[in-house]
Amino acid sequence: MKQVKILKTLCITIGIAALIAGCSKDKDAKDTEYPTIDVTASVAFPKQCSELTRGQKFTAKILVADNAELGSVSIDVHHNFDHHSHSTEVTECNMAAVKTPVKPFLLVKSIPIPAGNKSYTVSEQINVPSDIDPGDYHFMIRVTDKEGWQTMKGLSIKIK
Amino acid sequence: MFYCIANAKLHQLIVTVIDDQNKPVPGASVSLEKHEMVPVAAPDGVYVFKELPPGDYRLHISMTGYKSFRKKITVTDHDISLPVTLHPDVHVFQEVVVQNHTIGQRKKEEQLNLEIVKSDFIQKNLGGSLMQSLERLPGVKTIGIGPGQSKPLIRGMGFNRVVVIDRGIKHEGQQWGADHGLEIDQFATEEVEIIKGAASFAYGSDAIAGAINVKSPALPAANTFGGDINLIGKTNNALYGTSLNIYGRTKKWFGTGRVTLQDYGDYRVPANRVYVYDYPVDLHNNYLRNTAGQEANLHFSTGYINKQFRSVFYISNTYSKSGFFANAHGLEPRNVDAAMHDRSSRDILMPYQEVNHFKLINRSHLRLNNHALELEAGYQNNFREEYNRYVNHGFMPAIYPGTMSIPIGLERAFNKNVYSLNIKDQLKLNRHELQFGINGEIQSNTINGWSFLVPSFDQKSFGAFIYDKIFLNNRTLLHGAVRYDHSHIHIHSYTDWFPSPLEQNGETSEIHIERAGDIKRSFNSVTGSIGINYNRAQIELKANAGKSYRVPIAKELGANGVNYHYFSYERGNASLNPEESYQLDVTAVLHKNKWRIQVSPFFNYFPNYIYLNPTAQHDYLYGAGNQVFEYTQSKVLRFGGELQVKYQARENLSAEILAEYLYAEQLSGNKRGYTLPFSPPPSALLNLTYGPVHTEPFHRTYFSVDYRITAAQNNIVPPEKKTAGYAVMNIQAGSRFNIQKQQVQLSLQLQNVFNTRYLNHTSFYRLIGLPEQGRNLVLSVKVPFNFLKNKQEI
Numbered sequence A: 001m002k003q004v005k006i007l008k009t010l011c012i013t014i015g016i017a018a019l020i021a022g023c024s025k026d027k028d029a030k031d032t033e034y035p036t037i038d039v040t041a042s043v044a045f046p047k048q049c050s051e052l053t054r055g056q057k058f059t060a061k062i063l064v065a066d067n068a069e070l071g072s073v074s075i076d077v078h079h080n081f082d083h084h085s086h087s088t089e090v091t092e093c094n095m096a097a098v099k100t101p102v103k104p105f106l107l108v109k110s111i112p113i114p115a116g117n118k119s120y121t122v123s124e125q126i127n128v129p130s131d132i133d134p135g136d137y138h139f140m141i142r143v144t145d146k147e148g149w150q151t152m153k154g155l156s157i158k159i160k
Numbered sequence B: 001m002f003y004c005i006a007n008a009k010l011h012q013l014i015v016t017v018i019d020d021q022n023k024p025v026p027g028a029s030v031s032l033e034k035h036e037m038v039p040v041a042a043p044d045g046v047y048v049f050k051e052l053p054p055g056d057y058r059l060h061i062s063m064t065g066y067k068s069f070r071k072k073i074t075v076t077d078h079d080i081s082l083p084v085t086l087h088p089d090v091h092v093f094q095e096v097v098v099q100n101h102t103i104g105q106r107k108k109e110e111q112l113n114l115e116i117v118k119s120d121f122i123q124k125n126l127g128g129s130l131m132q133s134l135e136r137l138p139g140v141k142t143i144g145i146g147p148g149q150s151k152p153l154i155r156g157m158g159f160n161r162v163v164v165i166d167r168g169i170k171h172e173g174q175q176w177g178a179d180h181g182l183e184i185d186q187f188a189t190e191e192v193e194i195i196k197g198a199a200s201f202a203y204g205s206d207a208i209a210g211a212i213n214v215k216s217p218a219l220p221a222a223n224t225f226g227g228d229i230n231l232i233g234k235t236n237n238a239l240y241g242t243s244l245n246i247y248g249r250t251k252k253w254f255g256t257g258r259v260t261l262q263d264y265g266d267y268r269v270p271a272n273r274v275y276v277y278d279y280p281v282d283l284h285n286n287y288l289r290n291t292a293g294q295e296a297n298l299h300f301s302t303g304y305i306n307k308q309f310r311s312v313f314y315i316s317n318t319y320s321k322s323g324f325f326a327n328a329h330g331l332e333p334r335n336v337d338a339a340m341h342d343r344s345s346r347d348i349l350m351p352y353q354e355v356n357h358f359k360l361i362n363r364s365h366l367r368l369n370n371h372a373l374e375l376e377a378g379y380q381n382n383f384r385e386e387y388n389r390y391v392n393h394g395f396m397p398a399i400y401p402g403t404m405s406i407p408i409g410l411e412r413a414f415n416k417n418v419y420s421l422n423i424k425d426q427l428k429l430n431r432h433e434l435q436f437g438i439n440g441e442i443q444s445n446t447i448n449g450w451s452f453l454v455p456s457f458d459q460k461s462f463g464a465f466i467y468d469k470i471f472l473n474n475r476t477l478l479h480g481a482v483r484y485d486h487s488h489i490h491i492h493s494y495t496d497w498f499p500s501p502l503e504q505n506g507e508t509s510e511i512h513i514e515r516a517g518d519i520k521r522s523f524n525s526v527t528g529s530i531g532i533n534y535n536r537a538q539i540e541l542k543a544n545a546g547k548s549y550r551v552p553i554a555k556e557l558g559a560n561g562v563n564y565h566y567f568s569y570e571r572g573n574a575s576l577n578p579e580e581s582y583q584l585d586v587t588a589v590l591h592k593n594k595w596r597i598q599v600s601p602f603f604n605y606f607p608n609y610i611y612l613n614p615t616a617q618h619d620y621l622y623g624a625g626n627q628v629f630e631y632t633q634s635k636v637l638r639f640g641g642e643l644q645v646k647y648q649a650r651e652n653l654s655a656e657i658l659a660e661y662l663y664a665e666q667l668s669g670n671k672r673g674y675t676l677p678f679s680p681p682p683s684a685l686l687n688l689t690y691g692p693v694h695t696e697p698f699h700r701t702y703f704s705v706d707y708r709i710t711a712a713q714n715n716i717v718p719p720e721k722k723t724a725g726y727a728v729m730n731i732q733a734g735s736r737f738n739i740q741k742q743q744v745q746l747s748l749q750l751q752n753v754f755n756t757r758y759l760n761h762t763s764f765y766r767l768i769g770l771p772e773q774g775r776n777l778v779l780s781v782k783v784p785f786n787f788l789k790n791k792q793e794i
Helices: A002-027 B103-109 B119-124 B130-134 B338-342 B554-558 B764-768
Strands: A036-038 A057-065 A070-079 A107-112 A119-127 A135-145 A150-159 B011-019 B029-032 B040-042 B046-052 B055-062 B069-075 B080-086 B113-118 B140-144 B150-154 B162-166 B191-196 B210-214 B224-234 B239-249 B253-264 B273-276 B279-282 B293-305 B309-323 B352-368 B371-387 B410-429 B432-448 B457-471 B476-491 B500-504 B507-511 B514-516 B519-535 B539-550 B560-563 B568-571 B579-592 B595-619 B626-650 B653-666 B683-690 B698-710 B726-739 B742-751 B776-786
Touching: A036 A135, A036 A150, A057 A070, A057 A135, A070 A119, A107 A119, A107 B595, A135 B595, A135 B626, B011 B055, B011 B069, B055 B080, B069 B080, B103 B113, B103 B519, B113 B119, B119 B130, B119 B726, B119 B742, B130 B140, B130 B150, B130 B191, B130 B210, B150 B162, B150 B210, B273 B764, B457 B554, B476 B539, B476 B554, B514 B560, B519 B554, B568 B595
Parallel strands: A070 B595, B011 B080, B162 B210, B568 B626
Antiparallel strands: A036 A057, A057 A119, A070 A107, A070 A135, A135 A150, B011 B046, B029 B055, B040 B046, B055 B069, B113 B191, B140 B150, B191 B210, B224 B239, B224 B776, B239 B253, B253 B293, B273 B279, B293 B309, B309 B352, B352 B371, B371 B410, B410 B432, B432 B457, B457 B476, B476 B519, B500 B507, B519 B539, B539 B579, B560 B568, B579 B595, B595 B626, B626 B653, B653 B683, B683 B698, B698 B726, B726 B742, B742 B776
C-alpha cells in the first residue's frame, strides 16, 4: 500500500533524525562537571568542628578545583544557635544548647577567582569581632565554575 | 459511496447510523461480534464493512449516551444497506444533544496535535492530581514536588508556557512556581483536551508550548435528578477521599453540586536515607517527613438551556493545605526535630502552604441562524500562603523584630485577582467555518511575607483573533488563523524591610535595598497559524505551521531577590522582549486492520527564549552571597515527537506502545550548546490490556499492565544533575456492574509495582536527590444514584 509506505518512510526518517541528534550530543562534549571544594586537605581552614576565637583574625584557606575553569567563591558565616544545620559533613560536632542570638557574627563575602584557573586556593583574612555572641556557627562555602555549575559545603564551627 | 468491491464473492455491509432526530451519529463503535473486522468510517454516520464473505453475523453498535444496538445479519449474494436508529440512553448523565462532535471527528478536524481524555481515563489512571493522571499520555509530563502538587509539562515545557483553560476561562494561579500544584479538582473533570504545540493563536500568550483545556462537564439530561459518589483510597500516603456529585434538571433548568474531600499522610519512598545536597537525612519508616495534606473543593453550577440559548454559572472553591518536606524547604537542607515530625505521619507542621482558589464563571451560548455566539466571563481569586519558622537568611536580623506587621510565620503570600472576558462568534458560510472573537483580562497581584521573590504587579491584556476552517472537500480541511495581542504590565517597587551593609571606599553604610523598581512595559504581538487536515478511510494526516508568543512575566522582568529554595540570587531583566516561537507540527495516523499507528513529530525554533541563566558570579549585597542567576534571552532549537502504536490482537486483547523523544539546544548566549532545564529523557510505555467480553453481569472489565522505560538524561544544563534511566511497572484493573439498575464503576491500580527507587528528571526535588513515590495501591469506586424513576424508560 502506498499509504503504508509513506508512513514507513516517515518513521524511518524520524528514527534517523533522532539517532543523528542523539549522536551529535556527544561530539562537542559540554562541561557537565561540578567544581569541587576540598575541606579536608591539611592546609584547608576552617575544617568541620574547627574553633575560632573572638577578637582574633584567622586566614580562611579554601581549596577549589574544576575540570575546565573556575568562576568565583562566596563565603558566609552565620549562627547556628537554633541548630538549623547546614553542615554537609558526615562528622557531627558537639553542639552547645539552643540559645537566642543577641549579636551573632554575620559575614557574607564574594571572592572572585582570576580567569583561567583550574585549581585555586583562596586565602582570605577574616576578623572575628570581640563583641559578638560565642557559640555554634556555620561556615558556608560556595564555588562556581565558568559555566555556572555550583558546589556548596557547609561546615559546623565554634567561636569561643 | 466511493468504495469499490475488491472481490466478487465478498460483499459490503453499509450501516448508516442516525439518532432519533434523524441526525447522523459518527464515532460510534460498530462491530461484528466474534469477528475482528473493523468497519471503515465514512462521513455522516456511515460505516462500511468492505469484504464480508457470505454467512451469519451479529452486528453490535454502541455509542456513549445511546442504548446499544444488536441485530442478526445474513450476507448472501449482494451488498447490504442497513439504516440504524440509536435511541438516547436516559440513564447516562450526559447531554448528548449538545455534543455533536465525537472525539475521532474532533481530532480529524483539529489542526493541532490534540489528545482528548474522558473521566474514564482519569478514573483508570488516577494519580495524585489531575496532571499526574494525564502523565500516561506521550509528550505530557509533570513538574512538581511529590504526588499531590504538580504542574503540566508539555514536550518539556511548562510553567507559563502552558495554558490551562477551565470551563472556557484561562486558569490563573502562580504558574511560575514548581512547588505548588494546579488548583483544579480532577473529580470535577469530565473531559480534558491536551494540545501539544504552539497554540497562542488560539489561546493567547503563554500557550507557546501547548494548552490543557478542561472542558465544561456535560449537562444533565432533561428531567433527571440523581448523582454519584466517588470513594478513593491510596495506600502509599494513606489517602482517603470522596467526591459527591448531585445533579438535577427539569426540561430547561438545571443545577449541579459537588464536594470533594481528600486527606492524606506523608508519602513514602523506597529509601531509608536521602542526601539533600551532601547532607544526609534519615527517613523514618520511608516517610518523607511533613508531606501530608488535605484538600476540600466545592463546586456549584446552575443554568438555563433551550434549543437556541444556554447560559451556565459555575462557582467553585478549591482549598488545599500541604506540608513541604521538612528536611528541605525548597532545596535548602534543614535540621529538624525528627521526633516531633515522626510522631504522626498525618500532621501538617511548618513549613507548609495553604492555597485557596475561588472561581465564578458564566458561559453563555446563543445560536442564531448560522451563527453560534459564545460568551465567557470570569472572576478568580488565587490566594497562596507559605508558612515557615523565621530563618534569618543573608542580612536579615537574627531575631524577627516585634515591630513588624507581617506575621512571623508568614514567609510569603501571593494574592491574585483576575477578571476575564471572552466573546466569540462561530459562523458557517458554505465551506467556511469562521470564528472570530476577543479576549480581555485584568489582573492585580499583591505579595506579603518576610521573604521576597516576585514583586506586586497589575496587568491588563487584550486579544482579538480570526480563524477560518475551510472544508475544501470531504477529505481536506484547511485552517488559517491570525491573532493580535496587546498587554501592559505595571510592576510595583519593593524595598527590603531590613538593612544590608554596603561597602564603599572602605566604609560600610547600611542601606535598605530596593529589590524591584517601578516598571511599566507594554507589549504587542501578531501571531498566526496555517494548517491542513487530510483524512482518508485509513489515513489521517495533519500539518500545522505557526508562530506563537509569550509576554514576559513579572518574575522575569522584576525579580531581584534571593530564592533560598534554590540558593540562587535571581535577577530579572526589565528590557526582555516577548518570547516568540515558530513551530512545525505533523501528525500522521494509520488505521489498518488491527493496527493503529500515530506519529507526531515537531520542530520548534525560539529566536529569543527567556532563560534563567546561572552565572559564575556571586553577589554579596543583593544576593547575600548567593550565585547570580540572571534572566536572558537565547536562540533555542527543539525537535522531537511522539509515537503511538496500538495492536488489537483480538477483540479482548490489545498491546500498545507510547513513546516520546525530545531534543533541545540553546544556539546562542552563555549556555550555547546546552539543553534547556527540565528536558524529559526519551521514554516508552509498553502496555498490554486484556478486556474480556461477554462477562455479564460485569461490563467493560479490564486488566492492564503499563511498563514504562525511561532513558537516562545526561544532556543537562546548570544547575541540573544527570539522572539515571529506570523502568517502572503499573497495573490497572477495573470493572462495572449494575446495582439496582445503576452502573457501579470499580477501578484498581498498583503503581510502582516493584517499589523501584528512581529519580524523575522533571521533579523539582530531583536536585536534592529525592526518589519518587514507592509502591501505591489505588482503589476508586464510583456509585451513581437516581432519585427519579424516569418516565421515558422503556
